[in-house]
Each structure stands twice: as C-alpha cells, then as structure tokens.
Amino acid sequence: MLNNNLDPEVAEDVENLVIYGGTGRAVRSWDAYENILAELRDLEVDETLLVQSGKPVGRFRTHEWVPQVLIVNCTVTSDYDTMEYYRDLEQHGKMMNGMYTAGSWAYIGTQGIIQGTYEVLAELADQHFDGDLEGKLVATGGLGGMGGAQPLAVTMNRGVCLVAELDEDRIERRIETGYCQERAADIDEAIERAQAAVDAKEPYSIAVQMNAADLIGELRDRDIVPDVITDQTSAHDELEGYYPSGYTVKEAQELREEDSERYVEQSFDTMERHADAILDLQERGAVAFDYGNDLRGQVAKHRGREDAFDYPGFAVAYMRPKLCRGEGPFRWAALSGNEADIYRIDEAVKDLFPEKDQLHRWIDMAQEQVEFQGLPARVCWLGYETDGSLTERARLALRMNDLVRSDEVDAPVVVTRDQLDAGSVTSATRATENMKDGTDGVADWPVLNALLNTASGADIVSFHGSAGKSLKSMSANNHVVLDGTDLAAEKAERVFTSDPGSGVVRHAEAGYEDALDEAESSDIHLPFRDE
Numbered sequence: 022m023l024n025n026n027l028d029p030e031v032a033e034d035v036e037n038l039v040i041y042g043g044t045g046r047a048v049r050s051w052d053a054y055e056n057i058l059a060e061l062r063d064l065e066v067d068e069t070l071l072v073q074s075g076k077p078v079g080r081f082r083t084h085e086w087v088p089q090v091l092i093v094n095c096t097v098t099s100d101y102d103t104m105e106y107y108r109d110l111e112q113h114g115k116m117m118n119g120m121y122t123a124g125s126w127a128y129i130g131t132q133g134i135i136q137g138t139y140e141v142l143a144e145l146a147d148q149h150f151d152g153d154l155e156g157k158l159v160a161t162g163g164l165g166g167m168g169g170a171q172p173l174a175v176t177m178n179r180g181v182c183l184v185a186e187l188d189e190d191r192i193e194r195r196i197e198t199g200y201c202q203e204r205a206a207d208i209d210e211a212i213e214r215a216q217a218a219v220d221a222k223e224p225y226s227i228a229v230q231m232n233a234a235d236l237i238g239e240l241r242d243r244d245i246v247p248d249v250i251t252d253q254t255s256a257h258d259e260l261e262g263y264y265p266s267g268y269t270v271k272e273a274q275e276l277r278e279e280d281s282e283r284y285v286e287q288s289f290d291t292m293e294r295h296a297d298a299i300l301d302l303q304e305r306g307a308v309a310f311d312y313g314n315d316l317r318g319q320v321a322k323h324r325g326r327e328d329a330f331d332y333p334g335f336a337v338a339y340m341r342p343k344l345c346r347g348e349g350p351f352r353w354a355a356l357s358g359n360e361a362d363i364y365r366i367d368e369a370v371k372d373l374f375p376e377k378d379q380l381h382r383w384i385d386m387a388q389e390q391v392e393f394q395g396l397p398a399r400v401c402w403l404g405y406e407t408d409g410s411l412t413e414r415a416r417l418a419l420r421m422n423d424l425v426r427s428d429e430v431d432a433p434v435v436v437t438r439d440q441l442d443a444g445s446v447t448s449a450t451r452a453t454e455n456m457k458d459g460t461d462g463v464a465d466w467p468v469l470n471a472l473l474n475t476a477s478g479a480d481i482v483s484f485h486g487s488a489g490k491s492l493k494s495m496s497a498n499n500h501v502v503l504d505g506t507d508l509a510a511e512k513a514e515r516v517f518t519s520d521p522g523s524g525v526v527r528h529a530e531a532g533y534e535d536a537l538d539e540a541e542s543s544d545i546h547l548p549f550r551d552e
C-alpha cells in the first residue's frame with residue numbers, strides 16, 4: 022500500500038513524495054522510504070514497526086494479533102500547534118503532513134474519493150432537486166487528487182460541471198484519465214459550452230485554466246447563477262496549496278520562494294474575494310457548500326469574516342445521516358494487481374446486498390466510468406447495520422477472505438477506508454461541524470478509534486494530528502489484509518464491527534436519533550443509554 026501510494030499513477034507528485042492535498046506525504050523523505058521498505062521486508066508476524074511522521078523509528082516484538090505497523094503523523098501538543106512551528110519542523114526534516122490517507126498509506130488515487138463525491142452530490146440532488154442533477158450547473162475549482170473527482174461525480178449524477186484549475190498539467194491529467202471531458206480555451210467558451218449542455222440536459226464537464234476565485238467572481242458579475250457552487254482548491258494551505266489571483270503557476274512558485282509573506286497575504290485576499298462571490302451567488306439562489314478545504318475558516322480567521330460560515334460544510338449538510346449509522350467510505354485494493362479480482366468482488370457485493378439499489382447502480386457506473394489507478398480498487402459506502410450478527414462491512418470482508426482462500430481472487434485483498442469515516446475523525450470544519458451536543462472539537466473519539474482498531478486486530482493502524490492546524494483535525498485509519506486465513510477472518514470480523522461501531526457510538530452519545538436507532542436495531546451496547 023505504501024508503494025501503491027507512491028505509484029506515479031496514484032500520487033500527484035512522486036518526485037517530491039507528495040501524494041495529494043498540496044503537501045500530503047506518505048513518508049518523510051526518500052531515505053525514510055528505503056528504511057521503511059527494508060524493515061517491512063524482514064518484519065516477523067509478531068513484530069510491530071513504529072513510524073513517526075513518515076520515518077521508521079522503532080521495531081518491537083509484540084503479538085500476531087496486533088498491528089504490524091503503527092503510524093502517528095503530525096501530532097503536537099496544543100501549545101505548539103502553529104503553522105510556523107510545523108513548517109520549521111518540516112523544513113528541518115522532523116515532521117511531515119500526512120493529510121488523511123497519504124500518511125496512512127491508504128490513498129488509492131482519485132478513484133478513492135469519487136464515490137464520496139458522488140454520494141454527497143446525490144444527497145444534495147435529493148435534498149434540493151429531483152434526485153439528480155439533470156439540467157443543473159455545478160461550478161467549482163480545483164482538479165487535484167481529491168478535487169479531480171468532481172467533474173465525473175457531477176456527470177454520474179447527470180449534471181454539468183464547470184471547473185476552474187490553474188495548473189494545466191492537472192487539467193490534462195483529469196482529461197486523460199476520463200475524470201473530465203473537455204478543456205475550454207477561455208472562460209467565454211467554458212460558460213457557453215456549459216450552458217449549452219445545461220439547456221440540452223446533457224451530462225457534461227468542462228475545465229478552464231484560470232483562478233477559481235476569478236471564475237466564481239465572473240459568474241456573479243455576468244449574473245450567471247450556478248445551481249450548485251463549491252470548491253476544492255487546497256485553500257487549507259495558503260502558501261503551498263492555494264494560488265493567489267493574478268499569477269500563473271510558475272509566477273506563483275517564484276513569488277512563494279522570493280516573498281512568502283506577500284504570497285500568503287495575497288492568497289488570503291483572493292480567498293476573501295472567492296468566498297464573497299460564493300456568498301453573493303448563494304444569496305441569488307445557488308446551493309453553496311464547503312467541500313472540506315477550509316476556505317470559510319481561512320477567510321473568517323484571517324480576514325475577520327465570520328459571515329464566510331453562512332454556507333454549510335458538506336459533512337453537516339449531506340453526510341451526517343450516513344455517519345450516524347456507521348456508514349462511510351469502506352474500500353479495498355487487489356494486491357494481485359488484477360482488475361478481474363475487483364470485478365469478482367463487485368459480484369460478491371451485489372450478491373450480499375441485493376436490496377441496495379443505489380449500491381448496485383454505483384458499481385455498474387464505476388465499472389463503466391472509473392479508471393483504475395495503481396492497484397485496482399473499489400470504494401463502497403457500507404455501514405454497521407447487522408444481519409443479526411455480522412455488520413455490513415464484516416460480511417463483505419469475510420466474503421472477500423473466502424474468495425482469497427478459494428483462489429477465486431488471485432492474491433490477498435487489503436481493506437481500508439478514508440479517515441473521514443463515522444468514528445475516526447474530529448474536524449470542526451468538516452465531519453464534526455455543528456455537532457448536536459457542541460462536541461465539534463473533542464478529539465477523544467479518533468484516539469479511541471485508533472486504539473480500538475489496534476485492540477481489534479487491524480494490520481496497520483494510524484493516527485494523524487493537525488499539522489500546524491492546517492488540517493484542523495485529528496483522525497485515525499486502519500488496514501486489514503485478507504489473506505484467506507482463519508486469523509484474517511477473526512481479525513476482520515472484530516475490526517469491521519468495532520470500527521464502524523465506534524462511529525455509531527460517537528453519534529449516539531452526541532444525541533443523534535439515527536445513531537440511537539442504529540444502536541438499538543443492531544444491538545450495540547451503549548452504557549450511557551439509560552441516562
């Protein structure tokens with residue numbers, strides 16, 4: 022999985038070890054990478070390797086039931102949690118930003134986020150339109166590792182996507198891999214073609230090379246109100262993630278090196294204009310939501326604009342009902358590298374969950390439209406719900422383990438997920454924004470989640486801090502390798518019960534009825550229930 026993260030088809034910038042999210046890395050340096058591989062090659066089944074911010078730091082005799090790799094990235098105490106301290110550590114080779122799935126070795130390219138983006142837009146279409154985005158215009162920015170999924174997720178929901186991206190290479194990459202259909206010569210052509218597709222009610226996506234703040238501002242000035250507006254530029258990082266207006270990529274890189282303070286100030290100015298345009302268009306009727314890049318938080322904090330929060334975050338608006346039921350971005354990769362293994366597992370998913378129409382539709386569309394990157398992989402949102410004894414995730418994991426055992430798939434399958442899952446993340450501007458009981462910033466939950474995964478027998482467990490507040494979150498991840506053995510089955514049953522279960526517990530404790538219902542119907546013991 023580490024090598025898969027660093028596969029050039031998967032990572033955004035392999036040479037600099039950047040996997041996604043502007044600076045999200047899987048390892049701290051190439052030396053650290055070589056050292057990790059050397060350790061992994063002769064690691065015994067009852068040993069555990071410790072990885073601290075992307076560097077191997079220790080190896081101990083433990084137990085075959087516990088993780089073989091424990092990873093902790095970018096975690097500091099609150100008095101040290103500043104961008105300056107973090108950047109200084111990073112420059113001195115002492116720390117790295119693991120983002121979410123980069124530092125936990127669970128990134129599988131844009132194919133990993135596509136289903137989440139599809140689900141979010143499907144839920145939005147249910148809430149605001151007639152169940153899909155037919156004849157609707159979605160305007161957004163950013164075609165990076167995550168953002169690159171947006172155009173395809175829009176067209177899968179039958180809508181039209183108009184996306185601004187400053188970096189030409191990113192646009193080309195999304196077009197080559199089938200995530201975006203066309204590239205416009207300029208903004209006029211982009212708007213004209215997008216509007217023609219809206220009128221014709223045709224699913225369509227078009228990218229234009231320009232600053233996203235300028236695109237959204239232009240739409241407002243020309244009085245073109247998109248049906249939906251969001252953004253996935255890396256606004257969470259004002260220096261290395263987001264481009265200020267008025268510069269090409271190359272010019273921005275020069276400014277960054279020559280005068281980083283000026284860069285940052287201009288970045289915040291552009292972000293403020295960006296958020297202003299979103300707010301204006303929202304007032305004129307667009308459905309606006311923040312897609313987890315903290316544009317609102319940056320503008321509120323650095324430009325004193327609390328009104329930036331007048332549009333909601335995606336998790337609150339469109340994901341929470343699912344998270345309450347322990348549902349989230351469950352994913353697996355075929356270590357054989359054979360696409361046929363994923364198709365075989367697709368059949369197993371359909372067979373196990375015959376009643377889940379939307380899941381079946383998703384698999385059919387994914388088979389047709391989502392290109393594999395690196396190891397063939399699939400994401401399906403599954404949750405806690407039990408069939409009387411086993412959760413959805415456990416049922417599927419056990420079936421996959423059986424397929425490995427009976428040689429119906431060619432090699433072990435590794436199962437993991439995104440960190441933005443039901444019980445594994447605290448992030449007050451994303452997954453835990455506006456919690457019912459005010460516990461938006463309580464980070465006991467992801468720590469408990471990581472410990473619980475360790476106690477349940479996951480093969481890799483990771484925990485991520487906030488990287489100088491740039492992530493404003495703490496999160497945990499897990500991997501289980503299904504190698505067809507009885508031990509793998511026992512571990513999988515426990516991990517894929519306790520992991521989504523901790524999400525139900527987290528939301529039940531916060532008072533969400535959906536979570537309390539799920540706990541009741543799936544028989545999760547809640548010691549606080551009688552309160």
Ligand code: NAD
Nearest residue numbers: 042043163165166167168187232233254255263264313314
């Ligand atoms: P990335 O760094 O790989 O891509 C960002 C892209 O935005 C780059 O291609 C860059 O060229 C472009 N860009 C930056 N500033 C721009 C500007 N002003 N105008 C036009 N283009 C600009 O990052 P990513 O992995 O795609 O993630 C994007 C953001 O979305 C991040 O902030 C990430 O944290 C957030 N996100 C969060 C979630 C989540 O909460 N689960 C999900 C998806 C994305």
